[in-house]
Amino acid sequence: MEELKYIAIALAIGLGTLGPGIGLGLTASKAVEALGRNPEVENKIRTLMILGMGLIEVLAIFALVIAFLIAFVL
Amino acid sequence: MALSIKPEVLFNAGNFEVTNSFISYIFIILFTSFIYILISKKISIYPKSKLGLGVEIIIESLKKTCEDVVGTKITKEIFTFIFSFFVLILFSNLFGLMPFTGSIGIAHPKDESKSVSLGSVYVIELQETSHNEEKNKFEIIPFFRSPSADLNFTVSMGIITFLLIQITALKHAKIEYLKKFFDLRVPIYKGIKIIFTPIMFVINLFWRLLETVLELSKLISFSFRLFGSIFAGEVLLFVITSLTLGIGTLLIFPIEIFVSFIQAFVFIFLTLVFIKVGIDTHH
Numbered sequence: 001m002e003e004l005k006y007i008a009i010a011l012a013i014g015l016g017t018l019g020p021g022i023g024l025g026l027t028a029s030k031a032v033e034a035l036g037r038n039p040e041v042e043n044k045i046r047t048l049m050i051l052g053m054g055l056i057e058v059l060a061i062f063a064l065v066i067a068f069l070i071a072f073v074l
Numbered sequence: 075m076a077l078s079i080k081p082e083v084l085f086n087a088g089n090f091e092v093t094n095s096f097i098s099y100i101f102i103i104l105f106t107s108f109i110y111i112l113i114s115k116k117i118s119i120y121p122k123s124k125l126g127l128g129v130e131i132i133i134e135s136l137k138k139t140c141e142d143v144v145g146t147k148i149t150k151e152i153f154t155f156i157f158s159f160f161v162l163i164l165f166s167n168l169f170g171l172m173p174f175t176g177s178i179g180i181a182h183p184k185d186e187s188k189s190v191s192l193g194s195v196y197v198i199e200l201q202e203t204s205h206n207e208e209k210n211k212f213e214i215i216p217f218f219r220s221p222s223a224d225l226n227f228t229v230s231m232g233i234i235t236f237l238l239i240q241i242t243a244l245k246h247a248k249i250e251y252l253k254k255f256f257d258l259r260v261p262i263y264k265g266i267k268i269i270f271t272p273i274m275f276v277i278n279l280f281w282r283l284l285e286t287v288l289e290l291s292k293l294i295s296f297s298f299r300l301f302g303s304i305f306a307g308e309v310l311l312f313v314i315t316s317l318t319l320g321i322g323t324l325l326i327f328p329i330e331i332f333v334s335f336i337q338a339f340v341f342i343f344l345t346l347v348f349i350k351v352g353i354d355t356h357h
Contacts, residue, residue, distance in 0.1 A: 041258055047139070051347065052342035058295050061302030068305070 003074070009067050023056040027032020079305070081224045084180075095224035098175070102221065120257040136160060136342075143349045144353075148242065152277045152349070160342050163222065163231070167304055167334035170220025176308065179216035200330055204210060222304040222337075225297070234295035235345050239292070243352025250338065254355050255286050290349060296341070303337050 031049040035042060081093035113129055116122070137159060140149045169175060221227040243251045260274045307330045314322040 024192065047343070049178055050340065052337075054299070054344065055295075057303070058299045061299055061306070064304050064306050065298060068079060068309070 005070060009070050013063055013067040016066070017060045020056050020060035022033060023059075024053055027052050027056065079225070081219055081226070084215065084217070093224070094179075094219040095227060096288045098169055098218045099166070099227065101218075102162070102169055106161055106165055107333075126245050133157065140346060147310075148349065148353070150248065152238065156342050156345065159231070159235070159345075162339050163300065163341055164334060164338040167337060168219040168225070168331070169218070170223055170304060170308055171311075171334070175218045175220060176216045176312075177214075178218075179214040181214055183213075190330070190345075220304060220308065220353055222300055223308055225301050228297040228301040231300065231341075232293050235296055235341075236293045238353055239345065239348045242349050246353045247355055250355050251352060255282055255289070259266045271273065292310060296344070300337055300341060303333055306334055 027049060031045055034045055080097040083091045083093050084097065085092055116126055118126075118154065136290050137153060140153055140156060144152075230354060258275070258278060260271055260278055266274075311326055311330065313324060
């Protein structure tokens with residue numbers, strides 16, 4: 001059972017960061033695109049990008065919390 | 075330092091367990107109060123000291139962000155809350171990066187069955203009892219721990235913020251806001267036959283249920299975002315330190331300071347956005 005626990009931790013964090021990684025990449029690329037089109041609203045784009053990234057990041061952090069739970073509590 | 079999700083209990087005061095994160099929290103409160111009092115003594119129309127000027131810049135920029143999102147009227151009502159939360163969360167995040175946090179504490183015998191401790195423990199002996207080989211059998215209960223790395227702190231922050239969002243939205247949108255969750259009337263459109271009314275009712279019911287769940291999930295995401303990122307940062311620092319003997323830590327530290335600022339900012343910015351969304355319910 002001990003070996004399976006390590007596999008579970010690795011799978012939880014590995015698969016859990018897959019989706020948010022793609023999402024963060026898309027967010028950043030679209031933000032840079034928007035910045036290229038109209039550079040005068042840089043501040044607004046930056047705040048919105050950070051907000052979006054904050055929302056996406058939670059998903060990865062949920063996976064991380066699950067990994068911690070398996071590692072330290074179970 | 076041993077890694078654990080629960081904060082360690084230092085001593086009991088009656089039925090109340092005094093944990094190390096609670097003690098750190100009291101230190102942070104005292105420190106921020108001290109700074110506030112120091113600044114408010116010297117306040118003037120034209121700032122003279124560098125500290126006053128710096129604080130004024132931070133307050134002005136946060137106030138501008140606040141006004142951009144929710145408008146001038148609501149900013150006047152909630153800005154005190156927003157600013158004090160920003161400072162409190164920022165200081166609790168940065169407290170975890172202090173050199174004494176998590177490293178100085180009481181040594182006690184290690185529980186071999188569930189130990190995940192890396193690195194070594196240096197025990198200062200008050201009594202000449204233990205031999206040199208036995209020092210590895212100890213682990214440390216630290217005196218200080220970052221409050222943000224304790225789930226109790228972040229959940230209470232989340233609950234207070236959640237209440238603020240609900241109350242502000244109720245105050246300004248009034249009955250329109252409650253309609254978002256409890257409005258079960260079925261809209262009647264032209265061209266849709268009356269037979270479909272029960273189906274429309276079920277769909278409507280399900281929609282309102284989803285809105286409620288969405289509202290409650292804000293509470294969870296608020297508290298777990300803060301807890302997850304700060305606790306992960308501490309674990310990362312711990313593992314990197316034990317792997318690279320402190321050289322890699324120099325690279326991770328600036329990232330952690332950056333993350334502390336970003337998380338404090340994201341917390342208050344999301345509060346503002348959710349308030350804005352709650353007020354603008356016109357359906």
